[in-house]
Amino acid sequence: MNTRTPADWKALFESDAFAQQNTYTGPLGVEYTPAGTRLRLWAPTARQVYVNLYRRGDGGVCIGSLPLEKRGQGLWSVYLPGDQHGRYYTYTLHAGSTSWEAADPYARAAGVNGKRSMIADFARIDPPGWLHDHRPNIPVSHRSVWEVNVRDFSQDPASGVRPAWRGKYLAFAQQGTTLHSDGIHPTCLNYLKRLGVSYVQLMPIFDFGSVDESRSLTRQYNWGYDPAHFNIPEGSYSTDPTRGEVRVRECKQMIAALHAAGIGVIMDVVYNHMYGNDNVLNRAVPYYYFRQNEDGSFSNGSGCGNEFASERPMARRYLIDSVLYWAREYHIDGFRFDLMGLYDVETMNLLRAELDQLPGGQNILMYGEPWQGGVSALHRYEANKNNLAMLNERIGIFCDNTRDAIKGGCFNAREPGYVEGKESALWDIGAAVAAWCRSSALPPHSPGQIVSYVSAHDNFTLWDKLLLVRYKRPEYGAMDSVALAQNRLAAGIYLTCMGLPFWQAGEEFARTKKGQGNSYRSSPALNRLDWQRAQQFHELVDYYRGLIGLRRYFPRLSALDTASPAAIQFFSLEQPLVGWQLPATFGDGALWQALCVFYNPTGQEKTVPLPEGSWKLLSDGISSSLWRGESQIRSGQTVLLPTSATIFGKA
Incomplete structure (x- = not known):
């Protein structure tokens, strides 16, 4: 019987001997051909592994279990003859006197809620024309990022999206949508094309655990920062989460539609933690993928109970493999890293170098939050603001200095910023204009490392923040003339700053969440984009549209050289x-x-x-x-x- 303690596992996993004996460099996951499928699992601590086969993604009986053969460097492998497309599977791992079942951490398709992994022939399930999809060529001077949640984008009945597609990937593929289908006021993709944004940043679209895909979504809602599988699209955004191929195909249809409109797609990726400690990575190799304190307990720098150990060789490989997979298979145009301060600098620089090796890879954007969610056990250089000089010059960061200078501190609803008349903030406004390249407080390699913004999904919307500074009991639905002027000024500042401009979807039409700071699990009604409001505040929308266009015609605002600031x-x-x-x-x-x-x-x-x-x-x-x-x-x-x-x- 295995009697190792968590501290023993930590000592083992961080030893040179373990790394030398178990760092595997070959393929992992599913290798499909019509003649047969090879399954590979990295599980160096297992003593025996079986694969369990199923006809369905949920329910039904196991139709057979086969042992995997132990290979070197922690690898287990089995070959399944015949065409296995559409077959579902799990692994049973044995160690000592215990055994447990696990999905495949390298799976690329799955049944409902990701409980069973799926073998799939992607050539068979890809949408028509997918091989001809390509990343749009977006000049540096045209770059701007609009952040949205897949569900929020279209779940408003006024969106004009057909009912079966509301809140789904396919809503992005519906052409010509208008408010209440009036044929006049554009919504969704139709709206984005008119607005002129060049990138849509999608809040997490890989499989997350807080929404039960087998139940009605009417009262379920979550932003998705609680990943369950890193290489599988979320099922609740598909029209049928019970069939593993549907989420894959429809996610690609969404991306293809945005690309056809000339819009790049940025993934908000959350590799820093998983949804609970009982997860697909911990079931494959307990404790290995997650950073540990000295006593072996899980470190909690994410604030979510665990944090990814990016410095461990096979964890680092897993993260890099996953990002490259999304870039290759889904043609993703950029990656936004949640809590990037929880990754080590070396991993992020290696990832940047690997992306650069892809065809057109140097144009794939890469940026993240340069902070953590709590105290971390990472004892290497963190990919945070303090270590910005150590990061590759094409790894950017969200600049909270710019954000807070313009609108006031985001954690204090009543704290004013420059647009509300805080005179002491004016020095930071000047620094923000030059993307902090002329400031000792935050000197980036180049202005391209700075993401200039005033609102994102976290904390108050810009509109709510402006009203909360001025009123004890704001009327969030009112068309407040002072707040409108302050909103225009805030946009006028960060959209004329150097760096990459970014904003939360709906900021341009005074999006409100009724003063709620973080709505990650609030009602769908509170989170949805209110397309009626886009018409109500159309003059503010036009103001953003004009600035986006103006910026394109003065390329030096987006320049990447240090001579420009x-x-x-x-x-x-x-x-x-x-x-x-x-x-x-x-x-x-x-x-x-x-x-x-x-x-x-x-x-x-x-x-x-x-x-x-x-x-x-x-x-x-x-x-x-x-x-x-x-x-x-x-x-x-x-x-x-x-x-x-x-x-x-x-x-």
Whole structure:
């Protein structure tokens, strides 16, 4: 009988001898051919392994169990002759006097709730035309990211999406949707194409554990930051989670539809922890994949009960293999890492290097949250803000410095930021404009490492935050003129900052969650995108649309070189005004010779001097599309509207 303690397992797994004897480099998971299928499982601590075969993804009896052969380096393997497409399976592992059943951690398809893994011929289940799908070519100057949850995107009955597709992958594939199907006001993919975003960041789409796929979804809801399988799409977003091939096919249909619209797809990946300690990785090799404290207990830097041990060789390999799988098989355009501070720097840099080796891989985006969710037992350099200089220059971070400077601290509902008149924040606003490349507080390799934003799925929506600063009991549904001006100013700042612009879906139409900070398991009604609100606040939507377009025509705002932030010239103005100009780069296709930008967070008009020359008014802080047509030419000085971002281009 095995009597090892958790501390004993820690000592074993972190020993050089274990790594030398059990670091396996060959293929893992399912290797399918019509003539037969090879199954491979890495389970070095098991003494015996059997595969159990089923005809269905749930229910029914086991139709046979076969022993796996033990190979070197911790590998177990079995060959199943004949066409096994559509067969489901689990493993039974024996160690000492105990045995237990497990799904395959390397499975790429599964039955309902991921309990049984599935053998699948992907060539047979891929959607028509999938081989011709490719990542869109998105120039650096066009990059912007719109974050959304698959279910939130279309579950509003007003979305115009057919009922069977609401809250599903396929909602992204329905063309021409409009509000209440009125044929006038665009929604969903139709809306995104008009808005002009270049990337959609999908909140977790790999199989997660907090929603029971076998039950009605009417009252179930979760964002999905509780992964159960890392290589399988979530079943509740498919039209039939009981058939393992459906989620695979429909997830690819979603991606293909976005690609056809010229929009890249970024996956929000949560490799830092799993949904509970009884999970597919722990069942394969108990304790190995998760970081341990000195006494052997699970470290909890995620705040979710466990954290992934990215520094252990086969765990590191698992993470890298999984990301590369999504990039290759699903043509994913970028990866956003949840709690990236829980990974070690070496793993993230190795992953970046591996992505770069793929065809077009250098254009795959990679960024994450540079913090942790609690105290971690990671004793190597963490992939966090403090170690930004150690990360590859094309691994970006969410810049909470920019976020909090613009709108105030996200954890204190009442704390104001620059847009609400906090004068002390103006110094950070200047740093944010230059993507912190000119600040000792957070010096990145290049502006491309900084994700500039003011709202994401966590914490208050921007609209709710603006109202909570000003009112004890806000009316979230009201069209508050001051909050609208502050919202426009916030967008006007981060969409003219260098770096990668990012925002939460619906920020552009004053999305509200009624003052609830984190709605990860709230009602579907609270979380859904309210497409009626998109029409109600259409002028705010148009403001975002104009800024997105304007940014594209001045490529230096998105430049990746350090000379560009150094070229920004800040003006000496009355506080708390901020003003600056940036010359265009010769030959980059900019519509204007230089950009001149002013931020006025006060409630009064302000007169400011303009740099020498003639300047075309591109945005006055209310309309951001003045640049699209004939506009006023000004010189000498100009008047800034109250609570506004004013933008000029050198004529």
